[in-house]
Amino acid sequence: MASHGVPRTSAPTERTPQAQAAELQKIQEYKDLVELVNTKIRQREYTADTLALISKLLKRNPEYYSIWNHRRLVLQQLFSDAQQAAQIKQPITSSNDTTSHPESTPDNATTDAAPATHPTQYPASEQIELLLISDLHFLVPLLREFPKCYWIWNHRQWLLQQATHLLPVPRVRRLWQEELGLVAKMLSMDSRNFHGWGYRRRVVAELESPELQGTSMAEDEFSYTTKMIKTSLSNFSAWHYRSKLIPRLLNERGASREERRKFLDSEFNLIQNALWTDSADQSLWFYHAFLMSELSTTPSTSSSSSSSSPSTSSSSAIIPDLSPTERVALLSRELDNIKEMLEDEDEDDTDTAPAERKYIYHALVQSTLEKQKWIRAVEAHAEPKAIADDKDEVQSWISKLRALDPFRMGRWDDVARQVDDLYA
Amino acid sequence: MSLVSGPGRGGTHAHDLHQKLDLFTDKHVTYIKSLDTRRNELEYWLTEHLRLNGVYWGLTALHLLGHPEALPRDETIDFVLSCLHENGGFGAAPGHDPHMLYTVSAVQILVTLDAIDELSTRNKGGKEKVGQFIASLQDVRTGSFCGDEWGETDTRFLYGALNALSLLHLTHLIDMEKAVSHVASCANFDGGYGISAGAESHAGQIFTCVGALAIANRLDLVDRNKLGIWLSERQLPNGGLNGRPEKLEDVCYSWWVASSLAMIDRLHWIDSEKLAKFILTCQDPSMGGLADRPGDMVDVFHTHFGIAGLSLLQYPGLEEVDPVYCMPRKVTRRVLEHR
Numbered sequence: 001m002a003s004h005g006v007p008r009t010s011a012p013t014e015r016t017p018q019a020q021a022a023e024l025q026k027i028q029e030y031k032d033l034v035e036l037v038n039t040k041i042r043q044r045e046y047t048a049d050t051l052a053l054i055s056k057l058l059k060r061n062p063e064y065y066s067i068w069n070h071r072r073l074v075l076q077q078l079f080s081d082a083q084q085a086a087q088i089k090q091p092i093t094s095s096n097d098t099t100s101h102p103e104s105t106p107d108n109a110t111t112d113a114a115p116a117t118h119p120t121q122y123p124a125s126e127q128i129e130l131l132l133i134s135d136l137h138f139l140v141p142l143l144r145e146f147p148k149c150y151w152i153w154n155h156r157q158w159l160l161q162q163a164t165h166l167l168p169v170p171r172v173r174r175l176w177q178e179e180l181g182l183v184a185k186m187l188s189m190d191s192r193n194f195h196g197w198g199y200r201r202r203v204v205a206e207l208e209s210p211e212l213q214g215t216s217m218a219e220d221e222f223s224y225t226t227k228m229i230k231t232s233l234s235n236f237s238a239w240h241y242r243s244k245l246i247p248r249l250l251n252e253r254g255a256s257r258e259e260r261r262k263f264l265d266s267e268f269n270l271i272q273n274a275l276w277t278d279s280a281d282q283s284l285w286f287y288h289a290f291l292m293s294e295l296s297t298t299p300s301t302s303s304s305s306s307s308s309s310p311s312t313s314s315s316s317a318i319i320p321d322l323s324p325t326e327r328v329a330l331l332s333r334e335l336d337n338i339k340e341m342l343e344d345e346d347e348d349d350t351d352t353a354p355a356e357r358k359y360i361y362h363a364l365v366q367s368t369l370e371k372q373k374w375i376r377a378v379e380a381h382a383e384p385k386a387i388a389d390d391k392d393e394v395q396s397w398i399s400k401l402r403a404l405d406p407f408r409m410g411r412w413d414d415v416a417r418q419v420d421d422l423y424a
Numbered sequence: 425m426s427l428v429s430g431p432g433r434g435g436t437h438a439h440d441l442h443q444k445l446d447l448f449t450d451k452h453v454t455y456i457k458s459l460d461t462r463r464n465e466l467e468y469w470l471t472e473h474l475r476l477n478g479v480y481w482g483l484t485a486l487h488l489l490g491h492p493e494a495l496p497r498d499e500t501i502d503f504v505l506s507c508l509h510e511n512g513g514f515g516a517a518p519g520h521d522p523h524m525l526y527t528v529s530a531v532q533i534l535v536t537l538d539a540i541d542e543l544s545t546r547n548k549g550g551k552e553k554v555g556q557f558i559a560s561l562q563d564v565r566t567g568s569f570c571g572d573e574w575g576e577t578d579t580r581f582l583y584g585a586l587n588a589l590s591l592l593h594l595t596h597l598i599d600m601e602k603a604v605s606h607v608a609s610c611a612n613f614d615g616g617y618g619i620s621a622g623a624e625s626h627a628g629q630i631f632t633c634v635g636a637l638a639i640a641n642r643l644d645l646v647d648r649n650k651l652g653i654w655l656s657e658r659q660l661p662n663g664g665l666n667g668r669p670e671k672l673e674d675v676c677y678s679w680w681v682a683s684s685l686a687m688i689d690r691l692h693w694i695d696s697e698k699l700a701k702f703i704l705t706c707q708d709p710s711m712g713g714l715a716d717r718p719g720d721m722v723d724v725f726h727t728h729f730g731i732a733g734l735s736l737l738q739y740p741g742l743e744e745v746d747p748v749y750c751m752p753r754k755v756t757r758r759v760l761e762h763r
Contacts, residue, residue, distance in 0.1 A: 023466055026466050063471075201622050236668060244622050283671070285615050407659055414693070
């Protein structure tokens, strides 16, 4: 958006007549350039000269989406020109006009018509590759300057899709492979840029695809999230990606039940250590909650009919077949671990941030409620005394939450009601 | 409608939180009305690609402020129709390519002005043509939607399609079940949703996904408690809301987060009074408009979403907003029976 996050200076009303004249001059230059580009496109002058004008305009205003469309029209023409020139020089028997495929169905069926080694399968591929590489280079400084502009990322993907259609597989692979380097650089500049993370997943999916003779990169990507988390614990984007990779990773490893148990323990260790470092960081607590939800297959009480849903938020991705007894044991262990953190926090110490204690109490309440559900599943007649003791403790934690975080009073009221229902 | 930021700056005159803060309705009306007169600023031209969105933001804000007549109706309709292409899609401004984002704004504006009939009186094809443009952007394999013929997909486009098609009573043109399952595939462990399957939860995308499910009458798919926890943790000590963990607050999330909470009946999980106060501190009390946060330049995007947020919080004197459509409730009630 025009002024997202950027404090601007010098409102136009405060400008001198000279400054206003200069602004009018700039407006005229800009409008002239827009008009020139639009005229060229209207007249179908899809040439290298027009491409240069488009570059000039996009550098000025990368948010002008129609101009990116113009750019693609011109590039398609240049690809097709190069192919025709190549075919005149070296006539081929089979028709393979790859540029005529509509872009709304970009991902299929264009490259598998003939063996990739056939010399005429990819006419003019050298020239096309040069055009593509030159356009990819054009985008790099723009991405650095406007890392949150959707249209630039979008155009980059389009270019690489074109490569997939128009170039032999080894060269396509190399191009996509190089993208991993670029995206790593972008994420080192802003480790939370969701365009960057999304693009990374897109690149990886492409490199893994059978079309590019790829294999799974889940292990490498998992290591990448570990590296990013070690750089900054509060990188929620990395924790999120980790949650998406784990189920695949374990399946691809063919992990046994015991290995899965060990894996879960090591993830719990990782997050516990992180929480000891910074227990006020909500990214960590969300990941902790993700691991805890592994221990309770019942999603949440309000999600009634999720059986009809193809939802991916299945809560048993790490160990699919934990028994209720195992769940209770694991939940008890984690409860003890969280309680230990609480003991470390001196409640009278005013230096301790309320946020830290709030997240600890919240985790205690949630985990106890989960544990109670599974205790009830194990023994239909749990000892009333034990349950009553538990209830008092939970209620005392909720009182703490009310005091520590009055902003979310309505939420604590609802949790208290949940507790009443459970112990009723 | 111009997307130029400024001239005012949010919060420059209202630092003292103890002082009672008011909504400067008249200033905001004047500010929005003045936007299209700023053609002597370069930014007016650099933001032309948002013009039709800008009209929707400005018009909706004016309706919520109780000044529906502040923009000239006929001129507004003329401008909207001047952005229509033969294929039924709208561009951001005359000469700009058709795209889902502007087509949705066009439909929302015409519905708000009760002018959908103008589509058939002035053009061949009428609203069906517009509906067909939107429906043609659905990927029949996945149920997702593209923004235009160039193939970018995003849950924003899917929400926009459902929003506009339901307002036009044309949802039968698409595969709703596939659209719903695509949204479900974008769910994450934290209860939130991302731009596509596998993408991180983001409050803006959560609004689009929960909104799409609300329109499809499939809110049963949402894990309300999990999502409610994540959304309510967006509120920061200054009362404002951020869009993802460990990010800065921004007035536009007053809408994305709060409307999502409202749709899952969890709006009481944040402190409304503190949020309203934060939004009010982002106003420019002298020249009108709201900024993303105090000290920054105002613009019509943040003005709209700030006012819509206040309306959701039932701030006195504002017209009620529909949390699913981000349009005046009066309008959605007129068009959609069940609202």
